[in-house]
Each structure stands twice: as structure tokens, then as C-alpha cells.
Amino acid sequence: MHALRGLDLAVAQGTVCGLLGPNGAGKTTAVRLLTTLLHPDAGSARVAGHDLLREPAAVRRRIGVTGQDTSVDGDLTGRQNLRLFARLHRVRDASARADELLERFGLAEAADRPASGYSGGMRRRLDLAASLVRRPDVLFLDEPTTGLDPASRNRIWDTVRHLTEEGTTVVLTTQYLEEADQLADTIALVDRGRVAHTGSPPELKALIGAYAEVVVTDADVMVKAAGVLDRLTGAEPALDRDRKAVGAVTRDPTLTLPRLVRELDSAGVPLLDASIRPPTLDDVFLRLTGSKELVA
Template sequence: MRYGPAMTSTYAVLSEGLEKRFGEVHAVRGLDLAVAPGTVCGILGPNGAGKTTAVRLLTTLLRPDAGSARVAGRDLVREPEAVRRAIAVTGQYASVDGDLTGRQNLRLFARLHRVRGPAERAAELLDRFGLTEAADRAVSTYSGGMRRRLDLAASMVRRPGILFLDEPTTGLDPASRNLIWDAVRDLTADGTTVLLTTQYLEEADRLAHDIALVDKGRVAHTGSPAQLKALIGAHVEIVVADADLLVKAAGILDHLTGGQPSFDHDRNAVGAVTRDSTLTLPRLVRELDAAGVPLLDASIRPPTLDDVFLRLTKECAV
């Protein structure tokens, strides 16, 4: 694929048809991805879907067997050094030295990257990531959340335009996770583009502007969290007082939702999925009351990214 200037200037990351094989294993098979600058792109998928291989391709750690990509406006294959200068990668495990203090770690990274004023840059990042009070303690005394924040700070020493985050909050407690989320939001507010792989769907829902659902080595679905949820629809459920009314209730649900009703006879419940955003709980109750169907309970539950993930990956497997 040959990208025109207008196309490449629109995206921080743009790939078409990226492929990678390991012997008989076709890990990535035609990866198409477009990431707008200054946004968070969440990369989701089941184990073995090709997420890690895709990230290793886009960060020049692997050379593609086919396809093309531009990262930060640079050709992935022809200009790998330029790509590396424009990006930073934070893996699942901290890359900082536990025997050094937080300040010493950041100064070391700054010197390695030949950043002007390494001491000043270290102090700036310690403040930005809420680590000033612990700056002169050995990193071995840091909590998991503090180490992850220091790792993020180290990635930002030379102000990369694009940051690849591989499961940045795995194993962290909720408070530490929230601090990392705040740090990511601050980075994108300053114009940094973030590609985020995560096993926490709530994390993708909270942070990502767009999501790429990867399955079997290719991007199966893309869209904002809201757009992907709209593909699934809300789940409507009613519990009736009389089991003999289940079929009648199902007919009303079918009419209101357009979805195929499913029964839970143990609970005298019937449910269906609807993509009609105008269907409200009061309207549902009124319709059932008018039809003479007494209720014990009724609910309309918006879809979550868990629903999206399970439904769409199941469809991909068919």
C-alpha cells in the first residue's frame, strides 16, 4: 500500500495487511489499523489472537512478512530507527532498576537518551507522576503501583509522540489502577498517542477513544466503546408472576425489541436483546400492564464491553 501525504498525516499509526508467520503458525494475517493522534486505542482480543505479535511488529521488534505500515509518519520497514525515536514501549514488567532511587532511574534514562537537563527532566516527571515524595527512596521499596508509574515516567523521558502500553495495570489494586488511568489521560491530553493492550475490559472502556478487537491475527471489529456496545444492544428481562403468561410476555418482548426471546423457566423470566435506544423501562412496564401481564420484576441493562467481547469473539469463532 502506498500512503498519500493527506492520509499519513491523519493517523499516528496506519497499517494495512500486516502479516507475520512463525513456521506453520500464522500469528498476524492482514492487520489493518488506523489510530488518530492524541487518542487511546485499546487493542483487545482473546489469548492467542495476535495482539502481542501485532504490537511487536508496530514497535519494530519484529519484521513483517507482508503488508505495510507507517508509525509517526515513518515507514515501518524502511525507517525503523526513525520509528524507534518517535515511540516508547512500556511492557508488563517494570524496566527500572530496583537498587536505584526513582530520581536516579529517571536521570539515568535521560542521560541514555541524551536529554538536555537530565536532572530537571527527572524532577519534572517525578512531580507529574506523583512520585516526588518517594523520589530518593530505592525503587525496591516502592509499591507495585508506584513502580508502574515510575516505569511510565521513564517511557516519557524523551517525550515520545506514541506510547505502547502492554497491560499496564495487571496485578495492581484498584487505587493504583486509577492513578495509572489518570496518568494515561494526562498524556493524551498533552497530545501523546497511546496504544493500549489490556485484559481489563473496564480499563479499555474508561480510557480508549477507539477499540480494535483482534481475533485470529486480524482486526475483526473497530469503533468507540459506545459504537461497539451499540452492535450488541441492551438486554431486556422481565419476571412474570404466573408461568402461564411467559409465552404472552415473550410475544410482547418480541414486538418491542425485535430480538429473539430466551426463557428462564426456573425464574419465570424471559429476556431479549434490543438495539432500540428509545425503549425505556416505563414504556416496557406500561405495555405489559396494558396486555394484562403482571410483573414481579423488569430491567433494561445496557451492554458492557464484556458483552461485546464475548459476543463478537464468539461470532468470529463461527
């Protein structure tokens, strides 16, 4: 039984690579291997220019990791947490580096309060700050915004963008496809222990085409609407009986909204709504992995 088999991945410096895939695809195993938390049975990898097998200590000195669970000590203040991490990593002038990160992450006013009293977003920002105390070349983020409110999530996104502008390479796993769409320069769809597809969000979306959807007035005509979409798109339509909606992916550029409405009208399908929209990463994920579930 192999968790990973033939996984091939290259990430350019100063970019964000999003690892997406269904449950059990091998993403977490890949991250644990690349951060030296697991030892591979075979294969090779280089992280920040260092061989993972021959130079694991050098790899650890060049990376930062923010996991799903916060690593900060709730009994310590924000300032004490960052000073502790800086000293553990033998950062020169740990106090100055802690103060710099507290200011950067908007935590200066709460710096001398125990971290146990921080909100979820503040603790997440403190955790991310802790992973940056020694200015890593490669930063691994494992679901960095899970459970955060939109304002806190946007602040993390801005921080990630700023890091890549400074030259940091980011490897991101996330359960939010919108997050991957916003942040990732490239996305690697991992399936059954290998990279099944890779490309920028626009490149991956172009692989599957647009999404046509109609909402009908009566559930009894959904099958008839599905037949029209099947004929026009050549793809198996998906039925959402609660919304009385029928949708299908189309790569036919000649399928316009007026044509879709005319064909449905000719077939005697009464409509409430109709649309043809560009694909989302949700569509890409479901189509290219054949999965109904995303677990990062």
C-alpha cells in the first residue's frame, strides 16, 4: 500500500502552489515528507535547494510550517510566544524580530496579553508569525484559514501575497477552493498519490469549459431539460431536485445563452432561470478528480 506513488511536483520560487485533492489522495503525506516529519521509502526531493534525504537539518533551517492546529502557548503572551520561537531558532535579536512580527500581523496592541484570550483569527495570525521568525525560504501552510471569519481570512491572504512578493515560496493546502483560486499561481490536483493535473487556475478551468444551468418551474420537466442539455453539451447533466435545477459542463463555444433558451423553449421546457458561466475551481475539482468531496 503506497500513500504516494510517482508524485512529481516543482514549485517556482516566490510563488504559491496549492495542493488540492480528495480525501486520502496523499496531500498530507506529501507535506509531512517535504517538511521532514516523515521519511520516504523511496524517491527523492529537494526543498530550498537541499536534498531531503541527505540534508534534512538544512531543509528544516530553510522552511516554516503552519499546521492545522495552532502551535502557540496560551499561557504566554503574544510577545513571549514569538520571542520563545525566535530563541529556539537562534534568531539574532529575538526581541526585535518578535516586535517586528507583532506589528506586521496587527498584534502589537495585544502583544502583552495571554494568547489564550486571543480570538481565533488573532491566534492564527500569531501562529503564522511564529512560522516566520527566521524568514523561511519555503513556507508550508496547512489549511491556514479554517474556521476564520472573512475579515481574518482576507488578512491572512494579504500576508501570503506579501510574502511571495518578498520571494518566499508557499505550499498551501486548503479546503476552500476560493482560497486556492485567489492565492495560487499554480494548483496541483493530487489523486491516488500522484499529481493528476497541474496548472494555473485559468489553465485548469479551460480544461473543462463553461457550465450551463437551467432552473425549471416544475420538477416533472427536469428530465426533459436534462435531455436538451445532454444533446447540446455532450455531457451528463447533474440534477438538483431541491432547486429544480439542471446543469452540465460545455466546451462548445457556440453554445450561447440565447441558443440555450431557444432550444429549451422548442422542447416545451418552462424556465425560471438560465445561465452559462465560466467554471469555478469547484467544477474543476469535481470533473478532474471524479470526487464529491474535498478534504485538504
